[in-house]
Amino acid sequence: xxxxxxxxKFRVLKTGQSMTLLCAQDMNHEYxxxxxxxxxxxxxxxxYSVGEGTxxxxxxxxxxxxxxxxxxxxxxGLESAAPSQTSVYFCASSTLLAATSTxxxxxxxxxxxxxx
Amino acid sequence: xxxxTQIPAALSVPEGENLxxxxxxxxxxxxxxxxxxxxxGKGLTSLLLxxxxxxxxxxxxxxxxxxxxxxxxxxxxxxxxxxDSATYLCAVDSNSGYALNFGKGTSLLVTP
Numbered sequence: 001x002x003x004x005x006x007x008x009k010f011r012v013l014k015t016g017q018s019m020t021l022l023c024a025q026d027m028n029h030e031y032x033x034x035x036x037x038x039x040x041x042x043x044x045x046x047x048y049s050v051g052e053g054t055x056x057x058x059x060x061x062x063x064x065x066x067x068x069x070x071x072x073x074x075x076x077g078l079e080s081a082a083p084s085q086t087s088v089y090f091c092a093s094s095t096l097l098a099a100t101s102t103x104x105x106x107x108x109x110x111x112x113x114x115x116x
Numbered sequence: 117x118x119x120x121t122q123i124p125a126a127l128s129v130p131e132g133e134n135l136x137x138x139x140x141x142x143x144x145x146x147x148x149x150x151x152x153x154x155x156x157g158k159g160l161t162s163l164l165l166x167x168x169x170x171x172x173x174x175x176x177x178x179x180x181x182x183x184x185x186x187x188x189x190x191x192x193x194x195x196x197x198x199x200d201s202a203t204y205l206c207a208v209d210s211n212s213g214y215a216l217n218f219g220k221g222t223s224l225l226v227t228p
Contacts, residue, residue, distance in 0.1 A: 004159075033215060042220040043160075043205070058215055090159060104150065105207075105216060107159040 002026055004108035006091050012114045013081045021076040021111050023091030031094045032074035033058075033105065034066060036087040043090065049074055081115045088112050118143045118210045122219035129196055130227050137191040137222045139206030144187050150216065151180050151191050152205040160205060164191075196226045 007022045023032065034046040045058030049068040063085060065077045074093075078085060092105040119142040129135050139149070148167045152160040164173045164180040166189070172181040179192040193200060203223045207216040 040220070043207075043216075043218040045215045048215050092160075104162045104165050105160075106162065107152075109159045110157075 004091055004093055004106050006089075006108040006111050008111060009109065010112050012116065013078075014116050015082060017081050018077070018079050019081065019113075020078075021089055021091075021113075023074045023076070023093075023108060024072055025074075025091075025093040025106070026072065027093060027095075027106065028071070029093035029095045029106075030071075031096070032068065033092045033094075034064070034074065034076045035090045035092065036060065037090060037110075038087050046076065046089075083115045086113060086115045118146075118208060118217040120206060120208055120217050120219040122204075122206055122222050124222060125220070126223040126225075128225040128227065131196060131198060133196050133226075134192065134194050135196055135224075137193070137204050137206075137224070139189040139191070139219055141187045141189075141208050141210075141217075143210055144184050145210060146184060147209045149180075149182055149189050150207045150209070151178075151189075152207065154203045154205060154221070156202075163204075193224075196224075198226050198228050200224060201226050 004025045030051050033048040035043045037043045044060050046064050047066040049055045052071040055066045067075045089111045091108040094105040095103050121140045123138045150165045151163045154160050166173045166182040177194040182189045203221040205221045206219045
């Protein structure tokens with residue numbers, strides 16, 4: 001049982017390049033999330049998904065796109081990377097605790113992205 | 117918008133001390149509150165989840181309390197050990213959506 005895995009672990013991009021971060025979970029969770037963590041800012045939600053084929057914007061969605069074609073995978077795309085997107089990106093997943101409350105969120109190990 | 121604040125931002129204690137980490141939130145309409153631990157360069161590990169109808173949760177040397185009406189939670193760590201050194205994050209699941217709102221964390225150092 002691997003939990004939540006993220007690929008790649010590290011990446012360096014030049015301004016304007018594109019890339020996709022992959023998140024995979026093997027816990028059959030309905031909900032998946034992408035966060036970014038920056039010094040002094042805490043974790044901020046980029047996008048999230050409440051099920052296969054659905055996505056929604058979080059607090060800081062600009063410059064990112066996501067897709068959830070399979071229940072176990074959640075992809076985060078940067079179409080034209082900018083230095084402001086230098087950050088550590090975390091994926092998480094959870095199931096439902098109640099009708100409108102999620103259970104414990106399980107986090108991946110993170111992807112450290114630098115945009116030059 | 118839900119705001120989550122953690123005090124102190126950093127804390128250093130000698131091994132064996134009991135300590136309390138504080139978390140406050142501005143909107144008391146929450147579904148649950150979660151405490152996480154983050155080691156340097158690693159992801160987050162869930163420690164405790166308190167549902168809005170609960171007052172506290174315990175796991176080993178950790179005890180988390182929730183006072184929803186006053187918008188406060190505390191994480192109590194008993195008999196601290198150097199292995200407890202990490203950043204502790206508080207997060208609330210509020211009625212603004214399914215996602216969590218995180219505090220900026222308390223960086224804890226337990227010295228031998």
